[in-house]
Amino acid sequence: LATNKIFSTPVKGRAWFVDATGTVSGNGKSPKNAFSTMDQAFDSVASGDIIYFVGKVTEQLVTPVNVFDVTVVGCGNRPRHADATPTGGNNAASQWGPPASGAVSGQATVRVLQQGWTFINILFTMESATAAGIEIVRNAGAGDLERDASHASIIGCRFAGAGIGIRSGVAGSFTEIAFNVLVDGCTFNGNTTAMSGISGNGWQIQNSKFFGNTDNIIMALQNSFIVGNYIGPFTAAANSGGIDLAGGTAGNVVTLNYLSG
Numbered sequence: 001l002a003t004n005k006i007f008s009t010p011v012k013g014r015a016w017f018v019d020a021t022g023t024v025s026g027n028g029k030s031p032k033n034a035f036s037t038m039d040q041a042f043d044s045v046a047s048g049d050i051i052y053f054v055g056k057v058t059e060q061l062v063t064p065v066n067v068f069d070v071t072v073v074g075c076g077n078r079p080r081h082a083d084a085t086p087t088g089g090n091n092a093a094s095q096w097g098p099p100a101s102g103a104v105s106g107q108a109t110v111r112v113l114q115q116g117w118t119f120i121n122i123l124f125t126m127e128s129a130t131a132a133g134i135e136i137v138r139n140a141g142a143g144d145l146e147r148d149a150s151h152a153s154i155i156g157c158r159f160a161g162a163g164i165g166i167r168s169g170v171a172g173s174f175t176e177i178a179f180n181v182l183v184d185g186c187t188f189n190g191n192t193t194a195m196s197g198i199s200g201n202g203w204q205i206q207n208s209k210f211f212g213n214t215d216n217i218i219m220a221l222q223n224s225f226i227v228g229n230y231i232g233p234f235t236a237a238a239n240s241g242g243i244d245l246a247g248g249t250a251g252n253v254v255t256l257n258y259l260s261g
Helices: 038-044
Strands: 015-019 050-058 071-074 094-097 110-112 118-120 123-125 132-136 153-155 158-160 164-168 182-184 187-189 193-197 204-206 209-211 215-219 225-227 253-255
Touching: 015 038, 038 050, 071 094, 123 132
Parallel strands: 015 050, 050 071, 050 094, 071 118, 094 123, 110 132, 118 153, 123 158, 132 164, 153 182, 158 187, 164 193, 182 204, 187 209, 193 215, 204 225, 225 253
Antiparallel strands: none
């Protein structure tokens, strides 16, 4: 799916490998000599690189500063829990969640700081009902101080259990509008809120499935496209819970979505 990103130069376009099953620990340059943690990959990755991983990553991480256009690929057949039982159940699945102990309350599983990051075929789990799986943020900084996760792509991922699947912006420093984020072919199930955000411009939310969530798409969007999604029953009261764009501005297109009931 993403092998066309690999090209050989001394600096950019390298492939890194993470095996979180605990079976290997190396320099990350091949599957047989993989890193054992995603943090090691983040310490090594440069703009334009790709990271492949298997197993259950249990780390709350922030992407490196001023590193752009990185692709992270889960190598399981379909996003599922990387359970160690029955024996071998974690060997090929690709799950990314918080640590079992010592997790930071309310912190996202991964916060994206710079443009162009892509996540493919990964099961994300969240620390709590108030924490996100992926957090897309942007601040008001200029030059090298700008943190802007616009132009991210989240493709074929699954967000399972309590928490916020994808969140755009957070209170405090990251209140600027993130642009042109693609969410395509993802699954959100059992979430407190599947997608939420204080802002967003030009987002494309498409071909995704939402079921068993309290709330689904609750985002203050503008100039965005919500097309071809399937939204199952939700438990939020009154007029909220399905697709709620309150607080956004004009230009949104919401069409060809299927809402249960």
